[in-house]
Every structure is written in structure tokens, then in C-alpha cells.
Amino acid sequence: MSPPRPDKSETVQRAVRSARRRLEALQALGVTSLPAPKEKRERSSKAEILQPIQRQAEACRACRLHETRKSVVFGEGSLEAPVVFVGEGPGREEDLQGRPFVGQAGGLLTKMIFAMGFKREAVYIANVVKCRPPMNRPPEPDEVAACSSYLKAQLETIRPRVICALGRTAASTLLKTSAPMAHLRGKAFAWEGIPVVVTFHPAYLLRNPSAKTLVWQDLQQVLALLQS
Numbered sequence: 001m002s003p004p005r006p007d008k009s010e011t012v013q014r015a016v017r018s019a020r021r022r023l024e025a026l027q028a029l030g031v032t033s034l035p036a037p038k039e040k041r042e043r044s045s046k047a048e049i050l051q052p053i054q055r056q057a058e059a060c061r062a063c064r065l066h067e068t069r070k071s072v073v074f075g076e077g078s079l080e081a082p083v084v085f086v087g088e089g090p091g092r093e094e095d096l097q098g099r100p101f102v103g104q105a106g107g108l109l110t111k112m113i114f115a116m117g118f119k120r121e122a123v124y125i126a127n128v129v130k131c132r133p134p135m136n137r138p139p140e141p142d143e144v145a146a147c148s149s150y151l152k153a154q155l156e157t158i159r160p161r162v163i164c165a166l167g168r169t170a171a172s173t174l175l176k177t178s179a180p181m182a183h184l185r186g187k188a189f190a191w192e193g194i195p196v197v198v199t200f201h202p203a204y205l206l207r208n209p210s211a212k213t214l215v216w217q218d219l220q221q222v223l224a225l226l227q228s
């Protein structure tokens with residue numbers, strides 16, 4: 001006669017006891033976390049790379065802009081973004097809220113992103129400098145240099161399919177050129193192998209609404225690169 005088979009609840013209890021014993025053994029060995037499934041691990045690793053860099057930026061005193069800032073505006077959006085938009089530096093509203101492009105120019109950028117068919121949270125938005133230059137002046141070359149490792153880390157970590165440079169400061173920083181906007185728009189550039197599309201800064205568009213047609217052409221170029 002074969003021995004009676006354990007019922008279901010006994011089997012479950014045995015499995016729980018065995019899992020508990022395994023966990024206790026792992027704890028005794030000093031193991032405090034188990035590896036996440038591969039896909040999850042890959043997704044969280046970008047955040048794991050950028051979080052300490054953001055904390056470093058938040059404590060940064062590498063240039064004079066730290067003296068007058070209210071917040072460090074590191075950047076925001078999806079770390080899986082197909083496009084990263086790069087602006088110049090935080091303005092008054094961004095400095096107050098600690099978020100990029102939330103003032104008037106930000107409203108226009110958000111509309112541009114929608115017009116491309118994206119939600120704002122699906123792309124990533126960053127600036128060349130993370131602290132507000134006083135009176136919204138363009139950042140000085142030494143301020144750009146002091147901040148450059150943060151943008152580099154953001155772009156290297158996210159590695160979007162396309163980078164969209166908003167205005168002269170972003171374009172000249174990414175492409176290391178002093179060429180005027182007229183020579184940069186509509187051309188093919190790359191930053192560390194990632195295509196860069198240069199367009200006007202939304203603040204310029206607010207002052208020159210007729211340039212919207214040109215900006216739309218540039219955004220179409222971004223979309224075409226995403227489809228290629």
C-alpha cells in the first residue's frame with residue numbers, strides 16, 4: 001500500500017517552510033536583496049545611475065550660480081525617452097519649482113511635444129546648466145563647463161534615439177561650435193553617435209511667432225529620425 005498523499009494545504013505549508021529556511025540561510029550569509037528579473041533590473045538601472053548624480057548636482061557648488069539658486073533643476077521625464085530636449089538653463093519659474101520648462105516657454109515646449117504625438121512624461125527634458133543664471137542671462141562658458149558632466153551623464157544614461165537642441169546655447173554646447181543658428185538648423189549632427197536636431201528655443205518663438213513654421217519643420221526632422 002502506498003503512503004497517504006499529503007493534502008494541498010500541507011504541501012503549501014511545506015513550501016512556505018522551505019522558502020523561509022532558504023531566506024534565513026541567505027540572511028545568515030549576509031544577503032539582503034535578491035536580483036530582480038532581468039527586464040526590471042535593466043529599467044531600474046538607469047535610475048540607479050542617475051539618482052546619485054542628481055544628488056551630487058543638488059549639492060553642487062562648482063560655479064557661482066549656486067549662490068543665487070533656489071533649486072537645482074536637474075531634469076525630468078522618462079529614462080526610456082526616444083527624444084531628449086535640451087534647453088539653456090532654468091528661468092525664474094523653473095528655479096522656484098525645481099522643474100525644467102514650466103514657465104511660459106515651457107508651456108510652448110509642452111505644446112510642441114504634444115504636437116509631435118508625445119506626452120510630456122514620455123520624453124526627457126534637461127538644460128545645459130542646472131541652476132538659474134541671474135536675470136535669465138545666458139550661462140557663461142565657465143558655468144557651462146562646470147555643469148557639463150551632468151548633461152553628459154543624462155544623455156549617456158538615457159541614450160535617446162534623437163537629441164533636440166533648443167536654441168544656441170544647447171546647440172553650441174552639444175556640438176562644440178560657435179556657428180549661428182542659421183547654419184545649424186536643418187543639418188545632420190551627432191553627439192556621441194546620437195543624432196542631434198537643432199531648433200529655435202521656445203522663448204525665441206514667443207518673441208518671434210512666425211518662426212513656428214521653421215520649428216515645425218525641425219520637429220518633423222526629429223520624427224523622421226525616430227522612424228528611420
Ligand code: URA
Nearest residue numbers: 087088089090100101
Ligand atoms: N528656458 C530654458 O532654457 N530652460 C528652462 O528650463 C526654462 C526656460
